[in-house]
Amino acid sequence: MKLSKTNPNTINLIKSLTKQASAENAPIWKAVANDLKRANRKNKEVNVYHIDECTADDETILVPGKVLGEGNITHNVTVAAFKFSKEAENKIEAAGGKCLTIKDLMAENPKGSNVKIIK
Template sequence: MVKMKLSKTNPNTVNLIKSLTKQSSAQDAPIWKAVANELKRANRKTKQVNVYHIDKNTDADDTILVPTKVLGEGNITHNVTVAAFKFSKEAEDKITAAGGKCLAIDELMAENPKGSNVKIIK
C-alpha cells in the first residue's frame, strides 16, 4: 500500500485528517472522509463561510459542519450547532447569541461518531 504524502504541514491539521479518515472507516460514515478530503485541499482553493450563509441554508436546531473558517459577516436568526475548523471571534459571538453552539470538528466527531443528521456547508 502506497501512502500519500499530505501537503499540510500543521501537525494539528494532519492529525485531524488522520482522525477523520480513521473514524470514517471505523463507523462506516462517509461524511468524515468527505471532510478529510476538504481539509486536504490547498488553502488557496478553500472558501470561508459567513454567518449569513449559514442562516440562509439552515433551519433551527440543525447541526452543520464547515470544513473551513466561519466568518462573522451578516446575522443569524436561529439556533444551530456549528462545527468548523476555525471561527472568527465575531462569528462565534453571533452564533452563541442566537442560541447556537460552536464546536471543533473533532468535538462533533466525538459527540456524533456516525455523523448522522449533519449537513456540510462549504
C-alpha cells in the same frame, strides 16, 4: 498518500477523520478529510448569513473551513468548523447556537448522522 499540509494539528485531524470514516462506516468524515487536504488557498470561508439562509432551528452543520462573522444569524444552530472568527462565534452563540470543533462533533456524533456540510 502524502499530505502537503505542514501544520501537525491539521495532519492529525485529517488522520482522525479518515480513521473515524473507516471505523464507523461514515462517509461524511472522509469527505471532510478530503476537503481539508486541499491547498490552503482553496479552503472555504462561510459567513454566518449563509448559515442562516441554509439552515433551520436546531440543525447541525459542518464547515470544512472557516466561519466568518458577516451578516446575522436568527436561529439556534450547532456549527462545527475548522476555524471560527471571534465575531462569528459571538453571533452564533448570541442566537442560542453552539460552536464546536470538527473533532468535538466527531466525538459527539461518531457516525455523523443528521449533519449538513456547508461549503
